[in-house]
Amino acid sequence: MKYSMFIFNFFFWVCGCIILGVSIWIRVNEDAQEDLNIDSSLFAGVDLMIAVGSIIMVLGFLGCCGAVKESQCMLLLFFIGLLLILILQITAGILGAVYRSKIDVFVNQTLVETTKKLQSTEPQYQTLQMNFGKLEQESHCCGVMAGPTDWGTNLYSKDFKACECPQSYNKPDVCISYDRKNIYKKTCGTVIINYLKDHMIILMGIAFGLAVVEIVGLGFSMGLYCQINRK
Incomplete structure (x- = not known):
């Protein structure tokens, strides 16, 4: 259980790096077009995913140390932090889905001034x-x-x-x-609308896809916490 937890958290840390990298890439591409006056609220989900990716990297490291040292304190912190991340990640996915359906309206409104x-x-x-x-x-x-x-x-x-x-x-x-x-x-x-919709799909795929992995991580951490407690 201990070594399985360590391996899981190593891959979890890698997932955090991927989330952070992809989210920053999407945000940088948006900033390159900031002169077009595109409403920044369209990227609320992306900003949230940048925060999620950063925290996941920290939690992955914390989970690895907690597993190796058999520290109940670290494992409990990991569990609480991962649970909060799961909630934030699902929120980011929902934001992406909501704004994707309204992109046409937002873009038409903001590009009139352009x-x-x-x-x-x-x-x-x-x-x-x-x-x-x-x-x-x-x-x-x-x-x-x-x-x-x-x-x-x-x-x-x-x-x-x-x-x-x-x-x-x-x-x-x-x-x-x-x-x-x-x-x-x-x-x-049309190019801008398609660009935003495609990137929102990437955001939602990352958010909901990794939710399953995080649920597994919650089970691992709580299982190891209980085993250490019994020991």
């Missing part, structure tokens, strides 16, 4: 326009929700290249002809 800034000719919005242009080139999309019209008169600037398709992507399912320009067919609003 459309106005894309159409502006004022210098303070040039950084936003440059960043959005990079997003268009990387994601092969054009405009926010309505396509090239979201750029207004900026679309006809001689330096404007963001929406234009290169020859290698000049295909009917990727590019369309608009006012004598070959531009990307897909809107960036």
Whole structure:
């Protein structure tokens, strides 16, 4: 039982590292698009999973030490901490499921202001326009929700290249002809919505998938605690 508990907690610590790494990766990708004014509440579940991953790493180490030293105090702390983590993790999964169903509404609301800034000719919005242009080139999309019209008169600037398709992507399912320009067919609003939904699925999969592992850990820790008590 002792060595089984140690092996379990080692893998549990590795799971904490994975949760923390994936959650930070999702958050960093979101921060790269912060100029798009996407509501940060959409990432409440991700922030919660970062906290969960950090605590799981600490608990995994605590469980390993408690098993090897046969410390009832450490095992009890591990049990209580793991129970709290399980509750937080299920909450994060539920948050992910709730916000995933509302992503379309949130994105449509928050990107309205971005459309106005894309159409502006004022210098303070040039950084936003440059960043959005990079997003268009990387994601092969054009405009926010309505396509090239979201750029207004900026679309006809001689330096404007963001929406234009290169020859290698000049295909009917990727590019369309608009006012004598070959531009990307897909809107960036659709790309952003799909991006958020896909990452919410990753979040929910991690949260609910590892809940089973944590329940096993609760059984191991309490079993070893009772054996030490009888001993």
